[in-house]
Each structure stands twice: as structure tokens, then as C-alpha cells.
Amino acid sequence: MQDHFVHQQCGDCPIRHRAVCARCETDELAALEQIKYYRSYQAGQTVIWSGDRMEFVGSVVTGIAALTQTMEDGRRQMVGLLLPSDFVGRPGRSTAAFDVTATTDLVMCCFRKKPFEEMMAKTPHIAQRLLEMTLDELDAAREWMLLLGRKTAREKIASLIAIIARREASLQVRRPKGQLSVDLPLTREEMADYLGLTLETVSRQMSALKKDGVISLEGNRHVMIPDLDRLLEEAGDDSDGGMLV
Structure with a gap:
């Protein structure tokens, strides 16, 4: 199964205001255009x-990817999700640290790695934005350590739904009001693997959140959230500090 190339205009990009190029001026975007696909x-x-040797870096435009690591005895652990606008690859590192697998159909905006690294050195807007994104990723990793180490099964499920819903909302220029809806990118089995739970526990907690009115479900994947603040409370998060992304 081979990946294939697609074409998309920067002006139509759904992640433009959150991506690594978010602060770029017209001339900088033109320079990026020469090295992207x-x-x-x-x-x-x-x-x-x-x-594997990394020949590119880039951003997730649409879809979700999973970061996984395999131990020597074959055991695998999902260690992160890449959501739209998340950056893939590490400038200055020649090989990939994790397996990256498309969880859903995925579109990526890729940059040839060496020219991108050269452009970073002379384009502060790109370097500054990438630093911000890296710090956000560090915060997310610390939050995930708390989730896996201290949160209950119910809080883990609520947290995962909240993370996906908040990111989807953040991709919109204006924050949506009222009910949010989101399509979960993971199957129940994948959610169990990601959260360190059993499949039965995931299903039971999803049903409990639905019964208590925290979420409503259409099918297995489509989730409606009547009140995001209540979902954040169920996740064990402080809901009065604004929207975390």
C-alpha cells in the first residue's frame, strides 16, 4: 500500500493559523512553497x-496518526496521538524515534528536511513557532503522565474525548458555542491500548458517561458534548482557566 501525493493551496489550509508556518510572511510562505509537498x-x-532515516518533516493537515514504540520482545505501546496541526519529525535528528501510523485517512504537509533546517536558521518566525509547538507538546506529555499515572478509568476516557474535542475546536478561528461534536479517531480497542485499560472498561465507562448525560453517542465514534466544562470536570481538569490545546 503506497502513499500518494495530493495538492492543496495554503490559503485553503484548515490548520494555517496553528501550523509551523502560522506566523510566516508572504515571502516566507513563498520560500516554504518551494520545499513542500x-x-x-x-x-x-x-x-x-x-x-528509519527521516527525509522530511511536516504537519498533519487532516486526520489522526498514532505514535507507537515497540520493545525488543515485540510488545507495543501507543505513546501519543498526532492531531491536525501537530508537527512530525525533529529538525537536527536524522532518524525517527517512533513508529508513526495513520489511525484515520491522513493528509500531511511535508517539507524536505535539509532545506527546512536551513530555512529555520534564517527565518525566526518558523523557529519561534516550532519552539512554541515543542513546549506545548512538552506540556501535553506531562499532562499525559498524570492521566496514565493518577487518573481513574472514567477520568481517562473523559480526558481523551476532551483532548480531541478541544483540538478540533481550536482549529476553528472562532471558538464554537454550545454543543460540541467530534468523531473519535480511535476504536474502543485502540482507546484501551492508548489509555492502559481493558476493552470492557472502556465500553463500560463510555456507557456511564452517556447515562450521566456528559456525552451522547451516535454509533461507536460520533460523540456529542453538551457542556465542555462538565466534561473537563469529569476529566479531573480545571475548567475555568480557558481552553487548553
Whole structure:
């Protein structure tokens, strides 16, 4: 199964205001245009294997990817999700640290790695934005450590739904009011693997959140959230500090 190339205009990009190029001026965007290309992947397809040489870096435009790590005995652990606008790859590092797999159909905006690194050195807008994104990723990793180490099963499920819903809302220029809805990118089995729970526990807690009116479900994937603040409370998060992303 091979990835294939697609084309998309920067002006139509749904992640433009959150991506690594968010602060770029017209001339800087033109320079990026010379080194970028788009790729699409089918759900389940590997974007890159851990240890492979990285020839590109880039951003998730649409869809979700999973970061996983495999131990020597074959055990695998999902260690992160890449949501729209998240950056893939590490400038200055020649090989991939994790497997990256498309969880849903995926479109990525890719930049040839060496020219991107050269452009970073002379374009403060890109370097500053990438630093901000890296710090956001560090905050998210620390939050995830808390989730896995201290939160209850119910809080874990609520947290995961909240993370996906908040990111989807953040991609909109104006924050949506009222009920939010989101399509979960993970199956129940994948949610269990990601959260360190059993499949039965995930299903039971999803049903409990639905019964208590925290969420409503259409099918297995489509989730409606009547009150985001209540969902954040169920997640064990402080809901009065604004929207976290």
C-alpha cells in the first residue's frame, strides 16, 4: 500500500493559523512553497518506522496518526496521538524515534528536511513557532503522565474525548458555542491500548458517561458534548482557566 501525493493551496489550509508556518510572511510562505509537498495515507498505513532515516518533516493537515514504540520482545505501546496541526519529525535528528501510523485517512504537509533546517536558521518566525509547538507538546506529555499515572478509568476516557474535542475546536478561528461534536479517531480497542485499560472498561465507562448525560453517542465514534466544562470536570481538569490545546 503506497502513499500518494495530493495538492492543496495554503490559503485553503484548515490548520494555517496553528501550523509551523502560522506566523510566516508572504515571502516566507513563498520560500516554504518551494520545499513542500502533500502526501496522503490510508487508515492503518505506516507513515514512517522507528529508526528509519527521516527525509522530511511536516504537519498533519487532516486526520489522526498514532505514535507507537515497540520493545525488543515485540510488545507495543501507543505513546501519543498526532492531531491536525501537530508537527512530525525533529529538525537536527536524522532518524525517527517512533513508529508513526495513520489511525484515520491522513493528509500531511511535508517539507524536505535539509532545506527546512536551513530555512529555520534564517527565518525566526518558523523557529519561534516550532519552539512554541515543542513546549506545548512538552506540556501535553506531562499532562499525559498524570492521566496514565493518577487518573481513574472514567477520568481517562473523559480526558481523551476532551483532548480531541478541544483540538478540533481550536482549529476553528472562532471558538464554537454550545454543543460540541467530534468523531473519535480511535476504536474502543485502540482507546484501551492508548489509555492502559481493558476493552470492557472502556465500553463500560463510555456507557456511564452517556447515562450521566456528559456525552451522547451516535454509533461507536460520533460523540456529542453538551457542556465542555462538565466534561473537563469529569476529566479531573480545571475548567475555568480557558481552553487548553
